[in-house]
Amino acid sequence: MNALAPLPPAWLREGAAAFLSRYEGLRERLPGDVAVRAAGAAAFRGRGLPGMREEAWHYTSLRALAETRFAEPLTPVADCATLMARLPALDAPRLVFVDGRFRDDLSLVPTLAAVRVGGPGYGTLAQPGREQMVALNTMLAEDGATIEVAEGADAGTLLLVSLGTGGPPDRPVAFHPRHALRLGTGARLVLFEVALGAGGYLHNAVLEVSVGADAALTHLRLQDESSAAFHVSTLYAEIAARGTYDSFALALGARLARMEVHARLAGKGAAAHLNAAQLLGGAQHGDFTTVVTHDAPHCASRQTVKNVLAGRSRGVFQGRIEVARDAQKTDGYQMNQALLLSAEAEIDSKPQLEIYADDVKCSHGATVGELDPEQMFYLRSRGIPAPEARAMLVRAFLAAAFEPITHAAGRAALEAAAAGWWERQAS
Amino acid sequence: MLEIRGLTAAVDGKPILHGIDLAVPTGEVHAIMGPNGSGKSTLSYVLAGRDGYEVTGGSATFDGEDLLAMAPEARAAAGLFLAFQYPVELPGVGNANFLRTALNALRRARGEAELDAVQFLKLARVEAKRLSMPDDMLKRNVNVGFSGGEKKRNEVLQMAILRPRLAILDETDSGLDIDALRIVADGVNALRSPQSSALVITHYQRLLDHIVPDRVHVLAGGRIVRSGGPELARVLEEGGYASVVADAA
Numbered sequence: 001m002n003a004l005a006p007l008p009p010a011w012l013r014e015g016a017a018a019f020l021s022r023y024e025g026l027r028e029r030l031p032g033d034v035a036v037r038a039a040g041a042a043a044f045r046g047r048g049l050p051g052m053r054e055e056a057w058h059y060t061s062l063r064a065l066a067e068t069r070f071a072e073p074l075t076p077v078a079d080c081a082t083l084m085a086r087l088p089a090l091d092a093p094r095l096v097f098v099d100g101r102f103r104d105d106l107s108l109v110p111t112l113a114a115v116r117v118g119g120p121g122y123g124t125l126a127q128p129g130r131e132q133m134v135a136l137n138t139m140l141a142e143d144g145a146t147i148e149v150a151e152g153a154d155a156g157t158l159l160l161v162s163l164g165t166g167g168p169p170d171r172p173v174a175f176h177p178r179h180a181l182r183l184g185t186g187a188r189l190v191l192f193e194v195a196l197g198a199g200g201y202l203h204n205a206v207l208e209v210s211v212g213a214d215a216a217l218t219h220l221r222l223q224d225e226s227s228a229a230f231h232v233s234t235l236y237a238e239i240a241a242r243g244t245y246d247s248f249a250l251a252l253g254a255r256l257a258r259m260e261v262h263a264r265l266a267g268k269g270a271a272a273h274l275n276a277a278q279l280l281g282g283a284q285h286g287d288f289t290t291v292v293t294h295d296a297p298h299c300a301s302r303q304t305v306k307n308v309l310a311g312r313s314r315g316v317f318q319g320r321i322e323v324a325r326d327a328q329k330t331d332g333y334q335m336n337q338a339l340l341l342s343a344e345a346e347i348d349s350k351p352q353l354e355i356y357a358d359d360v361k362c363s364h365g366a367t368v369g370e371l372d373p374e375q376m377f378y379l380r381s382r383g384i385p386a387p388e389a390r391a392m393l394v395r396a397f398l399a400a401a402f403e404p405i406t407h408a409a410g411r412a413a414l415e416a417a418a419a420g421w422w423e424r425q426a427s
Numbered sequence: 428m429l430e431i432r433g434l435t436a437a438v439d440g441k442p443i444l445h446g447i448d449l450a451v452p453t454g455e456v457h458a459i460m461g462p463n464g465s466g467k468s469t470l471s472y473v474l475a476g477r478d479g480y481e482v483t484g485g486s487a488t489f490d491g492e493d494l495l496a497m498a499p500e501a502r503a504a505a506g507l508f509l510a511f512q513y514p515v516e517l518p519g520v521g522n523a524n525f526l527r528t529a530l531n532a533l534r535r536a537r538g539e540a541e542l543d544a545v546q547f548l549k550l551a552r553v554e555a556k557r558l559s560m561p562d563d564m565l566k567r568n569v570n571v572g573f574s575g576g577e578k579k580r581n582e583v584l585q586m587a588i589l590r591p592r593l594a595i596l597d598e599t600d601s602g603l604d605i606d607a608l609r610i611v612a613d614g615v616n617a618l619r620s621p622q623s624s625a626l627v628i629t630h631y632q633r634l635l636d637h638i639v640p641d642r643v644h645v646l647a648g649g650r651i652v653r654s655g656g657p658e659l660a661r662v663l664e665e666g667g668y669a670s671v672v673a674d675a676a
Contacts, residue, residue: 373478378515381475382529382585383503396519
């Protein structure tokens with residue numbers, strides 16, 4: 001409308017400038033592909049941090065993040081035993097990153113998958129020119145894992161862990177881990193990604209996932225960051241013919257969290273499940289944003305996203321499904337449901353369908369509600385005290401989201417984390 | 428056991444109960460009959476403590492305690508149970524889990540040890556069988572996809588497991604065929620004891636052929652207009668409500 005686009009606000013520009021000056025100071029010392037990093041830096045210099053004028057960030061303000069001056073993580077960091085004790089008890093190898101840096105001493109390197117660490121795991125799927133936070137990650141990434149599962153191999157379960165230590169209260173740190181995961185034809189893996197922490201920090205992660213033909217990735221994600229932390233993660237997944245990307249994300253932590261997923265169904269008969277639950281309380285802000293691109297025929301995508309919002313929290317769900325002209329017989333389904341536990345909580349839900357093929361089945365829906373007073377009364381009339389009755393109904397609301405998780409131990413760990421969140425709210 | 432004196436109540440500001448006086452002694456079964464709109468369900472909800480039912484006057488005591496001051500769960504812990512006219516569906520809540528949580532909440536309130544899943548299932552299966560309920564009704568979500576008769580049977584199952592001292596049955600007979608009615612009535616009769624009481628609210632006399640009450644009260648226009656022995660139910664059956672209500676007016 002305006003001939004001259006207005007300048008971004010000063011705090012946004014200053015926040016971006018601080019990250020750029022960090023890059024200028026570090027660039028000689030950062031490992032990995034110089035050209036990829038330089039392209040990321042150029043993109044970030046051009047566009048800066050995303051503001052709310054941009055459609056993709058319309059409901060999520062990064063003002064608090066932009067106004068925080070982050071320091072470099074300390075080396076070596078303090079003892080991580082307390083955080084390590086909070087990891088889900090899974091009998092599986094694990095790759096542990098502390099403040100974005102790989103920690104050999106805390107890790108159990110897998111034998112069924114090839115892993116490379118010691119520098120950013122740049123892949124080919126990320127779009128730093130389009131996603132500013134990915135440009136920032138590309139510019140400042142120090143470390144990450146490149147994980148490969150060979151053709152036909154079943155690599156079992158692998159934990160990918162991020163611990164944020166935050167440093168002293170007046171010295172929040174920022175880290176930008178960069179991971180890549182490739183599953184060869186017919187390969188299988190269960191990746192359980194966990195992000196935990198204490199204190200103030202920015203965890204800005206990028207993961208690029210390539211699922212080969214007939215391969216199957218189960219991706220379970222637990223975001224339980226420190227209540228003073230910023231969590232931004234961007235995931236790119238490309239799924240080849242008859243491959244499956246089956247994900248479930250549980251977001252509980254951080255003062256501000258944005259989980260963004262770009263999934264492209266690239267080969268005939270591929271499938272993507274982007275299920276999620278966001279449980280927010282206090283003044284938390286949680287944003288789950290997905291873009292599913294159907295680029296091949298006979299592909300299916302499923303999304304069930306549940307939000308439980310207490311206190312003054314705000315939940316955001318943006319879900320776009322794009323169906324290319326050739327993607328006939330697409331089957332797309334998206335459902336976003338919110339349970340508001342307080343009058344001050346808020347949900348913003350934005351579904352978007354862009355369909356260019358003519359023989360497709362796509363549906364979406366959204367519901368917002370409160371706890372049903374009739375159900376509450378029924379439970380209480382049977383002797384169940386109100387707090388326990390509320391917990392039962394919240395659990396029941398979430399049950400449908402957890403139900404599709406086939407990995408029993410992973411599901412139990414996620415359910416336990418959700419129960420822990422509820423206990424924190426009730427106390 | 429239950430003493431109601433001059434109870435008045437309103438819903439959405441509209442007076443429904445205009446001064447109920449009723450006493451149900453320990454060990455007795457009383458029936459409340461009345462035409463539609465007489466305030467039968469309002470009375471049951473007021474006694475169970477549902478929000479939105481405003482008590483404007485009078486009192487109700489349970490074993491001498493002020494019932495109306497208690498939270499719904501405290502009333503249940505004291506031994507009161509309402510079998511709902513329209514049982515509520517709870518998607519995502521398994522029936523067995525619901526029943527066990529309720530039973531353990533009551534046991535906790537009474538200072539008794541909680542039952543573990545195995546102990547509970549053993550008990551629940553016995554009671555379900557007594558009510559001719561298939562085992563899978565314990566596995567299903569509470570009342571979800573249940574037929575009208577199954578829902579009513581599920582209410583009686585809850586009652587059998589929770590063992591209330593005062594059961595209020597709100598039109599538990601509505602929507603039941605004659606076989607289901609007999610099963611439900613047998614379930615209620617099995618719980619009769621010198622220590623427990625029941626208040627059976629019904630529109631029709633037929634339930635009272637199976638659950639024979641000690642006293643029958645006729646509720647009309649928010650008041651008890653007549654009380655009598657079990658024979659009063661037959662008078663109503665023959666003459667209709669009009670005769671009784673007109674007499675009282």
